[in-house]
Amino acid sequence: MLSKKSILQVDDLEKEDVIKIMDTADSFTDISKREIKKVPILRGKAVVNLFFESSTRTRTSFEVAAKRLSADMINFSASTSSLKKGESIMDTLRTILAMQVDLVVVRHSDSGTVKMVDDLIDIPVINAGDGKHQHPTQALLDLYTIRSRFKECRGLKVAIVGDFLNSRVAASDILLFEKMGMDVSIVAPSMLLPEDCSGFKIYSCIDDVIESADIIYMLRMQFERQGRKFYPSIREYNRFFSLNRDRVGRMKESAVIMHPGPVNRGIEISDEVMGGTRSPYSSVIIEDQVTGGVAIRMAILYLILG
Amino acid sequence: MGSKILISNGSLADPETGRFCRKDIYIEGRLIKDIADKIEAGSGDIKIIDARGMIVMPGLVDMHVHLRDPGFEEEETIESGAEAALAGGITSMACMPNTSPAIDSPHLVKYVIEKADSTDCSIYPVAAMTKGIAGKEITEMGLLSEEGAVAFSDDGRCVSDARLMFEIMRYSVQFGKPLVLHEEEYSFSGYGLMHEGKFSTRLGLEGISRLSDDIIIQRDIMLAGKTGARIHITHVSTSAAVDMIRRAKKNGVPVTCDVTSHHLFFNDSFLEGFNTNLKVKPPLRSRDDQMALIEGVKDGTIDAIISDHAPHLDTEKNTTFRAAEFGTIGLETLFASSYTKLCRDNGVGIDKLVRLLTLGPSSIIGINAGKISRGKSADITVADPGADFTPAADSFRSRSKNSAFIGQKLYGKIKYTVKKGKIVYESGSN
Numbered sequence: 001m002l003s004k005k006s007i008l009q010v011d012d013l014e015k016e017d018v019i020k021i022m023d024t025a026d027s028f029t030d031i032s033k034r035e036i037k038k039v040p041i042l043r044g045k046a047v048v049n050l051f052f053e054s055s056t057r058t059r060t061s062f063e064v065a066a067k068r069l070s071a072d073m074i075n076f077s078a079s080t081s082s083l084k085k086g087e088s089i090m091d092t093l094r095t096i097l098a099m100q101v102d103l104v105v106v107r108h109s110d111s112g113t114v115k116m117v118d119d120l121i122d123i124p125v126i127n128a129g130d131g132k133h134q135h136p137t138q139a140l141l142d143l144y145t146i147r148s149r150f151k152e153c154r155g156l157k158v159a160i161v162g163d164f165l166n167s168r169v170a171a172s173d174i175l176l177f178e179k180m181g182m183d184v185s186i187v188a189p190s191m192l193l194p195e196d197c198s199g200f201k202i203y204s205c206i207d208d209v210i211e212s213a214d215i216i217y218m219l220r221m222q223f224e225r226q227g228r229k230f231y232p233s234i235r236e237y238n239r240f241f242s243l244n245r246d247r248v249g250r251m252k253e254s255a256v257i258m259h260p261g262p263v264n265r266g267i268e269i270s271d272e273v274m275g276g277t278r279s280p281y282s283s284v285i286i287e288d289q290v291t292g293g294v295a296i297r298m299a300i301l302y303l304i305l306g
Numbered sequence: 307m308g309s310k311i312l313i314s315n316g317s318l319a320d321p322e323t324g325r326f327c328r329k330d331i332y333i334e335g336r337l338i339k340d341i342a343d344k345i346e347a348g349s350g351d352i353k354i355i356d357a358r359g360m361i362v363m364p365g366l367v368d369m370h371v372h373l374r375d376p377g378f379e380e381e382e383t384i385e386s387g388a389e390a391a392l393a394g395g396i397t398s399m400a401c402m403p404n405t406s407p408a409i410d411s412p413h414l415v416k417y418v419i420e421k422a423d424s425t426d427c428s429i430y431p432v433a434a435m436t437k438g439i440a441g442k443e444i445t446e447m448g449l450l451s452e453e454g455a456v457a458f459s460d461d462g463r464c465v466s467d468a469r470l471m472f473e474i475m476r477y478s479v480q481f482g483k484p485l486v487l488h489e490e491e492y493s494f495s496g497y498g499l500m501h502e503g504k505f506s507t508r509l510g511l512e513g514i515s516r517l518s519d520d521i522i523i524q525r526d527i528m529l530a531g532k533t534g535a536r537i538h539i540t541h542v543s544t545s546a547a548v549d550m551i552r553r554a555k556k557n558g559v560p561v562t563c564d565v566t567s568h569h570l571f572f573n574d575s576f577l578e579g580f581n582t583n584l585k586v587k588p589p590l591r592s593r594d595d596q597m598a599l600i601e602g603v604k605d606g607t608i609d610a611i612i613s614d615h616a617p618h619l620d621t622e623k624n625t626t627f628r629a630a631e632f633g634t635i636g637l638e639t640l641f642a643s644s645y646t647k648l649c650r651d652n653g654v655g656i657d658k659l660v661r662l663l664t665l666g667p668s669s670i671i672g673i674n675a676g677k678i679s680r681g682k683s684a685d686i687t688v689a690d691p692g693a694d695f696t697p698a699a700d701s702f703r704s705r706s707k708n709s710a711f712i713g714q715k716l717y718g719k720i721k722y723t724v725k726k727g728k729i730v731y732e733s734g735s736n
Contacts, residue, residue, distance in 0.1 A: 086621060086624045086625025086626065086629065087621065087625075089625075089626070108626070110626035110627060110628040110629065111509055111510035111511050111580070111627060111628070112509065112510075112511070112580030112626065112627045113626045113627070115579070115580055116580065116626065130510070131510050131511075131628070132510030132511070132512075133509055133510030133511075134510065168510055171507075171508070171510060194502065194503075194506070194507040194513065195502045195503070195513065195515055196502070196503050196504060196507070198504075199504070
């Protein structure tokens, strides 16, 4: 059991909840390594992936998690025209409630909409990303990946690099990482930062943190999400913010590189650092994030529905 | 001889003298016959309002209301807006021209005036300053004035073209009418949904910088200084704007300003629950800005309090925060919300509050309202400062229910509204 029925934002999670989720995820990682990757814990439960915004990774991750616990998973992709947003959400919810499901995983391109869904229905809701607001399960899986690598999180130095302004991942990570006693800085150009940055540690070049950080967390440079494109060019971005072989070579021995995916090769991270199906660098733990994501989502589904 | 009403034992707030003291008021027909310390009810048929412990004041004046008529009658009409106003103690109001079609030609001014005649509220049309509120061509300000427009405004839109604004100002001087200015620099407000600050970052909602308002206010103060036009900056929201206007007044620029009751009552921290009824333009700003607005009320920089009553259909508000329309209704909560925030929470005198809701706005738009004296039309509002209420969506007379104040405990319930000697609203009578 968690302290709230739904997970809408990191703020809703008590520290004990976070630890309980992490510990439960630990106990579930073994399941995914077995030959038969399935346990009957949530048999008979129905979970809906309700995605108003397209997604492959997060949707699939929830789907795999639910299936490994034997829950039934229903994928429901709803497109929404901006004019009739309210109505289409209501109508979709009516349909879903009529199917008598036990939990809804929701993603929407507008901030606050998952809370709106939660206000409208009684069953638990998990936020799988709402606009630029939050993506709490991403933050949990990021923390889980870090905890698995470093054991103790308190005091770790994290540098979040890139488009902070448009990133729900960064917003959620900062809240969760700080809650767990980590030291977070942001590396970003001015136009990808809010007007008021008081309370944040800001750097304007990745070189300022590359040697001291324990975790370099690269954000997607989401050119498609910028309302107006103020950032000058990719080569300028490469010069000040990208990870390349030289910069990786200057990182601490124990330091790691993370990314919420999908990586824009040649923008956030160079091709040579990314490699083929695996990176030549053991510090790149992007796939651990994906694996951890399944375990974390299994843990959440279990703690809410089990 | 019409009907007779005696309002006894109330405390009269007189904005002309600034006095707030116990008085009886005797009304006969449409007029105030007498105001004295003690008036005995004579014989005959007389309605006595016992106003012990209550505030008696001139019928309130709201100089900034959207009645949506013509064009958006599902949201509000002149008639339903008048009913809502009277329930809010408002007996005179000015309505904004961003209807469909916009009030940009004399026959539309006439339409509003004629339709308003059938209601119990005095309604004064504000006409557009550019044709179709498109910010391109100046309207027939002369003909519109002659037809009865009390002011000019493109409210809801800002005239971005500085040269055009300069010409509008010069021309307005020839007719002596004020310009009610909605100040917004679109390159800053763009996709914005709320105040740009700590909370917009936390909520992941695109921000609207204070600079959006401030840049244009600075521009228009310069233009007014140059042209001598009477400008009125409406819904001031930022601390810097209050400072600029304070300085401009000191320098003799003919500028006045108002603030909405919701900008006084709320700040951006209230948006944490993504309540779309709090999505307004300009956005609810930080607590520091809110305190600067209250300071501006106290030191006299702010000349009027308005509702900026902006009705919207349920389908326009009951949607995602991004898709929701901007605006809140406010006629029925104007007095109570301002009284609660200013007088109860921040020590503003009742005399000052009443002035900002009566004589302040009426003198800006030059209408005969907002006063209370012998021989004048009996437009009187009685409110009970001790009576609280918590608005709910179904408690409004307005056709629309999008109130930012739903769920907020407010003091200062309107008990009676008298217009031209007739009791047009009595609480509990709905």
